[in-house]
Ligand SMILES: Nc1nc2c(ncn2[C@@H]2O[C@H](COP(=O)(O)OP(=O)(O)OP(=O)(O)O)[C@@H](O)[C@H]2O)c(=O)[nH]1
């Protein structure tokens with residue numbers, strides 16, 4: 020009997036697969052499959068043959084739609100870019116980087132501002148939310164402590180495989196726990212220096228109505244395909260209608276640059292421009308293009 024399923028967990032290299040009927044099997048990989056498909060990933064669609072009890076052998080790994088180096092999840096549809104303003108202190112540069120890399124990889128991204136009850140300044144929080152909404156991002160503001168925003172975030176229709184990303188301690192696992200109180204999810208505290216403690220060790224997919232959601236261990240960046248540094252500017256969508264004198268302007272001091280002008284008159288956020296420059300510089304250093 021051959022069944023179809025999805026890899027929901029890889030623990031100590033043993034995949035757990037959930038079949039279409041919702042049964043979970045602890046699996047082995049047939050040697051040939053391992054040789055042909057290489058490393059199996061959470062999110063892989065597979066065929067399996069049950070052996071005894073809740074055990075099965077994976078006989079085939081279906082072709083992957085998409086695979087990034089990080090997070091190590093196959094067939095990703097989108098990411099939730101989790102960001103806390105304070106405790107731990109949010110890093111806008113890392114947030115912007117994730118937004119750009121998601122766009123470059125062709126996956127969806129939504130921003131989840133976590134731990135809203137811990138924000139030191141409501142004004143700062145509002146400004147941040149407004150900035151990203153004005154660029155066109157979907158932004159959620161949630162607190163698992165007060166329950167704010169969790170329900171609207173969750174009840175939005177989605178499909179495919181989504182992953183929670185963000186610095187250690189931003190509250191990814193806590194959010195998952197608030198949504199699925201019966202699932203076994205590790206959550207941790209913050210260390211004395213107000214950083215997370217890398218509590219989550221495994222990637223695990225959980226079914227939420229029509230979509231899959233995975234927690235990840237404190238990933239801040241996505242690892243994506245190599246592109247040219249000049250592709251980065253097109254992912255700062257708010258600059259789309261900036262009409263610079265030179266069409267190939269990279270907004271780094273050229274004369275007649277509409278982005279520089281917009282920064283000066285306050286049309287564009289300086290934090291975004293800073294992220295842009297840092298990202299381009301890192302890119303050139305790493306890839307040379
Ligand atoms: N006040 C408050 N604390 C929160 C909230 N969400 C999470 N926390 C706390 O923040 C700490 C870290 O939360 P986790 O959910 O473990 O963070 P994580 O993002 O999963 O961290 P890693 O697994 O290390 O990547 C825990 O002590 C949580 O109780 C929130 O909305 N409000």
Ligand SMILES: [Mg+2]
Pocket residue numbers: 191192193205206207218219234235236237
């Ligand atoms: Mg966690």
Ligand SMILES: [Zn+2]
Pocket residue numbers: 263268269270271273275276277278279
């Ligand atoms: Zn320009």
